[in-house]
Amino acid sequence: MFPISSRLGRRAVCVAAAALCAGSWSVAALASNAGAYPNQPIKLVVPFPPGGPTDTAARILGQHMGETLGKPVIVENRAGASGMLGTDVVAKSPADGYTLTMLASPTVLGDKLYGQKKYDLLKDFAHIGVAYDLPIVMVVNPKVLDVQDLPQLIAASKKQLLNYNSAGTGSFGHLSTELLKSQGKFEMLHISYKGSAPAITDLLGGQVPMMFSDMIAALPHIKSGKLRPIAVGSPQRVVFTPDVKTVAEQGFPGFDAVAWGGLMAPRGTPQPIVDQLGSALKKALEDKSVQEKLQQVGTTAAYAPGQAMYKRIAADLSKWGKVIADNNISSN
Incomplete structure (x- = not known):
């Protein structure tokens, strides 16, 4: 018979061995679960109303990504404050890969426009990848303002103060026009609307003569001949209006104004999951x-990996943040 101390020692060894076995099984189970991602539907928060460019692109991409990942990607609209409300929800969500958001250009500059910093886009998110570009196009109502190109528009604005409208204070069209005004040294009076749809409606009705519009809102009316495109903001001409010169081609070398969108997850999302989501996004955009579906609604596939998305956010914060500061633009 073993001494009591020996019996206790053996018992301790057995307990330790059992715990080790249980621990090994637990680690294996966790690894198995991690490898099984995703094992439930993925929520993609779109921080804008249904039907807009961000929402439309998210639904197109989400469907294809869901097929690749084997689980549905369900779009949930959480609109408000240039996308800041929905984005904040995602920033505070579990970092498990089951809650994502589609970042769009207006949200990049939200804190600068509203004076609120709910999160840091560079530090509080895992950047999955750039998804699409949304070209902007300067359009005029030809019945109100009969100009054919940008130099003619600027000449007309110097003879008489013109109004221009946008989808809202601090919208990409607003900031792009202010940048153009500063570079071209001409003046126009900004009229702010609550969204692209009412802005386009009044442009078509002749209440305002021109605007820098996202391609999605303007394209149907360009095709119908009700609006005339005179310049695109991107560095190169775009497939939607191949005969329309860029702003850069019309006397403003280096002018670059392209709205865009990309996928993000909360900070701390495991890198293998981020990589898996990035791979699914890339595969969707190569399809x-x-x-074709993206082009039909005025956007273009523009995949870039997470690191490139990070750099693009940083560049936009610097460039457009200066435009906001120089022109004292605020959404408050």
Whole structure:
């Protein structure tokens, strides 16, 4: 018979061995679960109303990504404050890969426009990848303002103060026009609307003569001939209006104004999950049918990996933040 101390020692060894076995099983189970991602539907928060460019692109991409990942990607709209409300929800969500958001250009500058900093876009998110570009186009109502190109528009604005409208104070069209005004040394009076739809409606009705619009809102009316495109903000001409010169081609070298969108997850999302989501996004954007669907609504597939998305956010914060500061633009 073993001494009591020996019996206790053996018992301790057995307990330790059992715990080790249980621990090994637990680690294996966790690894198995991690490898099984995703094992439930993924929520994609769109921080804008249904039907807009961000929402439309998210639904097109989400459907294809869901097919690749084997679980549905469900779009949930959480609109408000240039996308800041929905984005804040995602920033505070569990970092498990089941809650994502589609970042769009207006949200990048939200804190500068509203004077609120609910989160840091560079520090509080895992950047999955750039998804699409949304070209902007300067359009005029030809019945109100009969100009053919940007130099003619600027000449007209110097003879008589013109109004221009936008989808809202601090919208990408607003900031792009202010940047152009400063570079071209001409004046126009800004009229702010609550969204692209009412802005386009009044442009078509002749209440205002021109605007820098996202391509999604303007394209149907360009095709119908009700609006005339005179310049695009991107560095190169775009497939939607191939005969329309860029702003850069019309006397403003280096002018670059392109809205865009990309996918993010909360900070701390495991890198293998971020990589898996990035791979699914890339595969979707390489699909010809997805590219065609995006083009049909005025956006273009523009995949770039997470690191490039991080740099693009940083560049936009610097560039457009200066435009906001120089022109004292605020949404408050």
